[in-house]
Amino acid sequence: MKSQLLVSCRGLYKRYRSSEWVFEDAWVDVKQGDFLFLLGASGSGKTTFIQIVAGELPYDRGVVEVNGKDIKSYGSSGLYRWKRKIGIVFQDFRLLGDNTVFENIALPLILMGYSRPDIERRVNAAVRLLKLQGKEDVLCKTLSGGEQQRVAIARAIVHSPGMILADEPTGNLDDLHTSIIFDILKSLHSRGITVVIATHDKRLPLLISNARVIMIKKRRFVEVVPVLRKDMSGLASSE
Numbered sequence: 162m163k164s165q166l167l168v169s170c171r172g173l174y175k176r177y178r179s180s181e182w183v184f185e186d187a188w189v190d191v192k193q194g195d196f197l198f199l200l201g202a203s204g205s206g207k208t209t210f211i212q213i214v215a216g217e218l219p220y221d222r223g224v225v226e227v228n229g230k231d232i233k234s235y236g237s238s239g240l241y242r243w244k245r246k247i248g249i250v251f252q253d254f255r256l257l258g259d260n261t262v263f264e265n266i267a268l269p270l271i272l273m274g275y276s277r278p279d280i281e282r283r284v285n286a287a288v289r290l291l292k293l294q295g296k297e298d299v300l301c302k303t304l305s306g307g308e309q310q311r312v313a314i315a316r317a318i319v320h321s322p323g324m325i326l327a328d329e330p331t332g333n334l335d336d337l338h339t340s341i342i343f344d345i346l347k348s349l350h351s352r353g354i355t356v357v358i359a360t361h362d363k364r365l366p367l368l369i370s371n372a373r374v375i376m377i378k379k380r381r382f383v384e385v386v387p388v389l390r391k392d393m394s395g396l397a398s399s400e
C-alpha cells in the first residue's frame with residue numbers, strides 16, 4: 162500500500178526579513194508512518210521548518226502541502242483542523258511554570274473544547290504513558306529538565322495527533338533520560354503516530370531502525386540513505 166503523504170514541501174524559500182535565506186529551493190516530504198530525523202547544525206533551519214509545517218510561520222516562495230493541500234490556502238478553520246492533527250514539542254518546552262503538570266497537559270484539550278470527563282481520562286492516560294504518575298499536582302517550574310520534557314511530550318500527544326513534531330526533544334538530557342524519551346517516542350510510533358524529530362545530534366538516528374534521516378545542508382534538505390549514513394559525520398561542517 163502506498164504511504165500517504167502528510168507533508169510535501171516543494172521549492173521552499175524562506176528568510177527572515179532581509180537576512181540570508183534559511184531555505185532556498187528546498188524539497189522534502191513526510192509520509193504517514195515515518196520516523197524521521199531532521200538533522201542540521203545550529204541555525205540551519207530546523208525550528209523554522211517545524212514552525213512552517215505547523216502553520217505558524219509564513220514562507221516566501223514554494224509550496225508546502227499538508228494533508229494534500231497548500232498550507233497557504235487553508236483558511237483559519239482549515240488551519241485549526243490541521244493543528245489538531247499534530248502535536249508539537251517545543252525546544253524550550255513552553256510550559257506554564259506556575260501551573261501544575263495536570264493543568265499543562267490539559268491545556269490543549271481545554272482549548273479544543275473537550276468535556277471535563279474526557280480531559281481527565283486523556284490526561285491520566287498521557288500521565289501514565291509518560292511515567293509522570295504522582296506528579297500531577299506539582300508546579301511545572303519545580304520539575305527537573307527531564308520531567309519537563311516528558312510533560313511537554315504528554316501535552317503534545319494528549320489529543321491523539323497523527324503526527325508529532327519534536328524540536329530537540331532530548332536536548333540537555335543525559336543518555337539515560339534520552340533513552341527513556343526514545344522508548345516513549347518508539348511506543349507512540351508503534352501506535353501509528355508519525356514522528357518527526359529535529360536535532361543537531363547525529364547519534365540519535367542510530368537509536369531507531371528504519372528511520373528516515375534528512376539533513377539540512379546549504380539551505381536544502383538532503384536525504385541520507387542508510388548505506389551512506391557515514392556521511393552524517395560531516396554534519397558539523399554543514400551550513
Ligand SMILES: Nc1ncnc2c1ncn2[C@@H]1O[C@H](COP(=O)(O)OP(=O)(O)OP(=O)(O)O)[C@@H](O)[C@H]1O
Pocket residue numbers: 177180183201202203204205206207208209210252361
Ligand atoms: N525570528 C527570527 N528573526 C530573524 N532571524 C531568525 C528568527 N528565527 C530564526 N532566525 C534565523 O534563522 C536561521 C535558522 O534558525 P532556526 O532556529 O530555524 O535554526 P535551528 O536549526 O533550529 O537552530 P538551533 O539548533 O540552534 O535551534 C538562523 O540563522 C536564525 O538566526
